[in-house]
Amino acid sequence: MKGIFSALIVPFDESGNIIEGSLRKIVRHNIDVCEVDGLYVNGSSGENFLLSTDKKKKIFEIVKDEAKDDIQLIAQVGSLNLDEAIELGKYATELKYDCLSAVTPFYYKFDFEEIKDYYFSIIRETKNKMLIYSIPFLTGVNMSLDQFEELFVNEDIIGVKFTAADFFLLERMRKRFPEKLIFSGFDEMLLPAAIYEIDGAIGSTFNVNGKRAKEIFQLAQDGKIIEAKEIQHTTNDLIEKILELGLYQTIKEIFHVKGIDAGQCQKPMKNFNPEKRTDVEALVKHFNL
Numbered sequence: 001m002k003g004i005f006s007a008l009i010v011p012f013d014e015s016g017n018i019i020e021g022s023l024r025k026i027v028r029h030n031i032d033v034c035e036v037d038g039l040y041v042n043g044s045s046g047e048n049f050l051l052s053t054d055k056k057k058k059i060f061e062i063v064k065d066e067a068k069d070d071i072q073l074i075a076q077v078g079s080l081n082l083d084e085a086i087e088l089g090k091y092a093t094e095l096k097y098d099c100l101s102a103v104t105p106f107y108y109k110f111d112f113e114e115i116k117d118y119y120f121s122i123i124r125e126t127k128n129k130m131l132i133y134s135i136p137f138l139t140g141v142n143m144s145l146d147q148f149e150e151l152f153v154n155e156d157i158i159g160v161k162f163t164a165a166d167f168f169l170l171e172r173m174r175k176r177f178p179e180k181l182i183f184s185g186f187d188e189m190l191l192p193a194a195i196y197e198i199d200g201a202i203g204s205t206f207n208v209n210g211k212r213a214k215e216i217f218q219l220a221q222d223g224k225i226i227e228a229k230e231i232q233h234t235t236n237d238l239i240e241k242i243l244e245l246g247l248y249q250t251i252k253e254i255f256h257v258k259g260i261d262a263g264q265c266q267k268p269m270k271n272f273n274p275e276k277r278t279d280v281e282a283l284v285k286h287f288n289l
């Protein structure tokens with residue numbers, strides 16, 4: 001399990017329901033046009049933490065049905081409600097997702113023993129592999145190198161999705177855990193992470209810009225850093241604009257311009273500002289998305 005994985009964007013209608021036809025098209029776009037190596041399903045980019053258990057299950061089901069075995073599929077099942085995490089983990093495992101991932105439990109400032117218990121419980125109950133999802137800037141959970149090691153003792157924990165700009169920790173992890181998978185999570189920092197020999201990356205912008213991400217990753221692996229830097233510069237011009245216009249809303253709007261109705265975001269996320277539509281049309285054209 002390696003390479004560029006899109007953190008799948010999910011289209012919702014005005015009532016917050018999944019637009020199944022568009023979700024299938026977004027999956028196909030990722031496979032056929034962006035040619036990503038896999039999908040990370042029900043992550044932050046899928047607005048997972050705003051969804052009911054039923055909707056999360058439906059998304060797992062539709063995505064697997066559309067993608068079949070064409071690419072690798074990772075199911076993010078993490079939840080503050082451990083029973084829900086286990087239920088979703090069992091569901092995704094039955095659907096034959098390649099592995100599970102779970103965000104570190106947040107909000108209540110759990111201590112490390114509690115975090116460890118959370119991961120080991122999900123693994124024990126689902127009997128599947130686990131990729132830890134560490135995203136300290138959103139969860140407030142910062143784990144040390146030694147704590148990662150304590151988790152990694154469990155062989156079913158195959159690695160980490162590391163969404164942080166801490167390149168010292170990233171480098172230390174790569175050196176200490178050569179056999180574990182490390183996926184970076186900030187698309188705008190793909191190249192510096194790739195220099196530290198990550199196994200892949202998981203990101204939201206790959207849904208529309210996956211080809212460039214694949215090029216950056218490949219060039220970095222080939223040691224062609226100057227060429228990779230050029231593509232990262234272009235990529236970051238795009239990401240800067242996407243962040244300015246609103247992350248998930250703008251990715252959905254890009255799909256809209258490309259003929260896929262990606263709907264809107266779950267409340268309380270706001271809708272895309274229609275006055276900015278021409279900006280997105282210009283982005284699609286300029287970056288050849």
Ligand code: HMN
Binds near residue numbers: 186239
């Ligand atoms: C997910 O869980 O959906 C993604 O893996 C999260 C991923 O790390 C993205 N982070 C967030 O959306 C918070 C990045 O792709 C991010 O969107 C991108 O680097 C732009 O900042």
